[in-house]
Amino acid sequence: MEPFKWQCPHCNHHTTITEKNFVDREFGLSIENADGYKVLYSYFIVCPNAECNKYVLGSILFDSVYEARNGSWRHYDQKEIKHWRQVPNSFAKVFPGYIPKAIIQDYEEACAIIDQSPKASATLARRCLQGMIRDFWNVKSSTLFKEIEEIKDKVDPLTWKSIDATRKIGNIGAHMEKDINLIIDVEPKEAQVLIKLIEILIKDWYINRYEREEMLNEIVDTGIRKTEEKKANND
Template sequence: MSFRWTCPYCNHKCTIGDKNFDYQTHSFGLSNKYKNKLGLKSIVIVCPNAECEEITINSYLYKSTNYSEYPYTEPDNQNDYIHKWTLLPHSHAKPFPSYIPEPILNDYNEACAISDLSPKASATLARRCLQGMIRDYWEITDTTLYKEINALEGKVTEQVWESLNAVREIGNIGAHMEKDINVIVDVESDEAKILIEMLEILFEEWYIARHERDSKLSRIQQIRDHKKAIKVQ
């Protein structure tokens, strides 16, 4: 078997085959609460990039699709699991260039590291990371993130502006208790990861795009200066 895959360590896009992929399933019953046989499936992938070769390990807990008296049978839908654990890497953070300020990357990396363990805390860190980007990239500083985002209206697309407000509002769930403490508003793991994906979009569209543009413009100026120097000779 073979499939397309992107390494979470080096972001290398590749095709994974039998040389880089292995899995094992341990099935058991043991009078568990699901009243059926369960299977713990571990999947190991080794990055084929010679400069990386890092190990990715995920484990999945499945409930057998057969009755308990029959042998364990894994569900056809691989996403139909009871629980999933990412053992390696410890975080799904992507590598980003060092010209993005370290405090901003630290908040991003921490948000990624706890998105499964504490989605609300992850959302709060995503909110903090967003505020750091607005203050650094746009040089907008005010008393609240709400005011800082409002100052961006008209400077970014309406869709981006609405998304910035969404990150702020969802991050507030983790940062502030509801007025009625009996009202429980949770942030799910997949929702926290969507906020993180928004941060990644902003890294690309703000910092990386600016760096690449500046590099190209600088190269043009270097070419001009080189041509001028030739004329002087």
């Protein structure tokens, strides 16, 4: 296998995974059935961070082409039907405790239901986004649309467009179309993109601010300590 970059969902440690920390297996459905041949691909990854060392278990279900002549399945060029993680049981990342609890709850619920209901996941991502905008930027307008407009000059243009796109996709799940027979689905990969934006904003808005304040407070404390040491020596 080719080594690949990876972030542990248990400890958020960034690393590179090699054969030493990775094992995978395939199981094929070669019996004639109404839905066609399938391959279930499963893998284990063990976090190489010594302070964590926990395992991750994931699976991917593919459409497959069964090659009877050699009794094997080919799925690498076929459609991915479903991708889910059994351990830990959602794709949610672990964030620091200083992130507002309501935001983390909406984020974790959006991650937990992404496969079962991508539309509901997108709706929760929208709700999570609104909570972050209200908390971090201290804006409280009558609609999310107006709140996003209020921060247009406070974030970079690409981030603002991504935030507005999240609102629009989340609206698909939150509001029924005027024509009730018109059904607009949200795909799991589309809901996953919205969750990625939430993760980026949590890092950019909350974590970066916290780490900056910690670093600046350390500089201030160091200055005070050195001033006191100098005064003590002079006395």
